[in-house]
Amino acid sequence: MIDNMKAMLLKAEAEKYAVPQFNINNLEWTRFILEECERLKSPVILGVSEGAAKYMGGFQTVADMVKNLVEFLGITIPVAIHLDHGSSFENCIKAINAGFTSVMIDASKYKVEDNIKITKQVTDYARTKNITVEAEVGAVGGEEDGVADELAYAKVEDALKLFNETNIDFLAPALGSVHGIYKGEPKLDFHRMVEIHDLINSPMVLHGGSGIPDDLIKKAISCGICKININTELQIAWSKGVRQFLNDDLKVYDPRKIIKSGEKNIKAMIESKIMLFGSNNKA
Ligand code: 13P
Numbered sequence: 001m002i003d004n005m006k007a008m009l010l011k012a013e014a015e016k017y018a019v020p021q022f023n024i025n026n027l028e029w030t031r032f033i034l035e036e037c038e039r040l041k042s043p044v045i046l047g048v049s050e051g052a053a054k055y056m057g058g059f060q061t062v063a064d065m066v067k068n069l070v071e072f073l074g075i076t077i078p079v080a081i082h083l084d085h086g087s088s089f090e091n092c093i094k095a096i097n098a099g100f101t102s103v104m105i106d107a108s109k110y111k112v113e114d115n116i117k118i119t120k121q122v123t124d125y126a127r128t129k130n131i132t133v134e135a136e137v138g139a140v141g142g143e144e145d146g147v148a149d150e151l152a153y154a155k156v157e158d159a160l161k162l163f164n165e166t167n168i169d170f171l172a173p174a175l176g177s178v179h180g181i182y183k184g185e186p187k188l189d190f191h192r193m194v195e196i197h198d199l200i201n202s203p204m205v206l207h208g209g210s211g212i213p214d215d216l217i218k219k220a221i222s223c224g225i226c227k228i229n230i231n232t233e234l235q236i237a238w239s240k241g242v243r244q245f246l247n248d249d250l251k252v253y254d255p256r257k258i259i260k261s262g263e264k265n266i267k268a269m270i271e272s273k274i275m276l277f278g279s280n281n282k283a
Contacts, residue, residue, distance in 0.1 A: 197224030
């Protein structure tokens with residue numbers, strides 16, 4: 001069932017688990033994710049970055065592909081099609097009009113007043129269409145889609161202001177996580193996580209979920225995190241499988257066999273994240 005993120009994250013907050021956002025890169029990944037989440041009865045958010053959407057043929061192609069796969073595979077779990085790090089009002093509107101059920105507007109690189117202004121434009125439009133909106137404050141470090149980002153911890157007053165003045169559904173405060181591979185142990189500010197959650201009293205989102213040790217993930221969930229984004233670890237798992245397959249069989253050339261050779265690894269990674277987040281049997 002394709003839906004926005006509202007019911008799934010409110011249930012996660014009430015029952016203290018997190019819904020995974022797995023980013024998709026192509027048709028096969030989408031299928032692997034849907035099949036494994038269905039098997040484990042976990043709700044899922046399919047994250048689509050602007051770069052990935054462009055790669056796959058645009059927002060309309062992605063929305064139609066997900067809808068058709070959900071129908072073809074007989075998927076019954078809640079599935080959200082979510083724009084990840086929407087960089088402008090215009091792109092969020094394009095994604096919504098193409099059939100995405102949720103968008104993230106990421107205006108975190110601007111000063112907070114401008115972040116609020118842009119985010120509010122998106123929520124005003126999204127409200128008329130039953131679309132959920134996520135927004136970021138502070139800066140998640142690392143690099144995504146080739147765009148580098150300097151880590152900056154969210155300020156409590158900025159987080160509260162952004163949340164209160166924009167009518168967003170979900171806040172993603174940057175509190176020490178980074179996109180991609182960590183250099184050393186992540187330094188998440190759990191104290192501030194609790195402080196912000198107590199003030200906004202609404203489910204929060206953790207970006208850069210790959211590579212965070214299990215105990216820190218569990219602690220984050222206990223501090224109000226209800227959605228955790230995973231991209232890099234799926235990419236690493238899938239490419240390990242494909243690399244091995246190609247090394248073992250130097251004659252193979254069928255692209256379907258090659259792409260499928262990462263399936264076992266990617267599904268094992270999805271299962272381990274779902275069990276860690278506690279979202280199994282919640283659909
Ligand atoms: P990772 O690539 O670190 O898993 O982060 C994913 C993410 O936060 C997408 O927004």
